[in-house]
Amino acid sequence: MSAESYIQEMDSIAKELKRMNNRAKILREQKKAAQLRLYNYMKSNKIDRYGDITIQSITPKPKKTRKPKSQQKEEAIVLFSQAGARNPEELYQHFLSIRKGDDEKVQNGYNSFLGF
Numbered sequence: 001m002s003a004e005s006y007i008q009e010m011d012s013i014a015k016e017l018k019r020m021n022n023r024a025k026i027l028r029e030q031k032k033a034a035q036l037r038l039y040n041y042m043k044s045n046k047i048d049r050y051g052d053i054t055i056q057s058i059t060p061k062p063k064k065t066r067k068p069k070s071q072q073k074e075e076a077i078v079l080f081s082q083a084g085a086r087n088p089e090e091l092y093q094h095f096l097s098i099r100k101g102d103d104e105k106v107q108n109g110y111n112s113f114l115g116f
Contacts, residue, residue, distance in 0.1 A: 036060060 035058045042048070042055045049055070067075075073092060080088035 038050075038053070039055065039058045039060065042050060042058075047055070076092050076095070077088045080091045085091045
């Protein structure tokens with residue numbers, strides 16, 4: 001295969017993934033809407049269980065927000081200093097480097113995680 005054919009294959013796969021992700025997003029939204037309608041129906045008719053579905057399993061859950069990275073850093077440094085760390089900022093930087101992990105090695109197009 002030539003480089004051009006590899007590029008075409010990559011582009012084709014990227015387009016297909018995008019199409020599939022868009023379709024999955026639509027389906028997730030439809031499922032969420034159907035669950036909300038079922039929840040309202042079960043709640044208004046005082047039904048706790050319908051088949052395998054319980055009202056607790058479809059109860060709408062509030063969306064959790066993420067703290068900004070600057071706030072996460074401040075709180076982590078305060079925590080490290082309260083725990084007795086001598087240099088909490090250095091410890092925080094070390095903590096971040098540990099969370100990132102190592103680069104995965106790819107040799108001759110073989111990826112041990114993917115198996116090809």
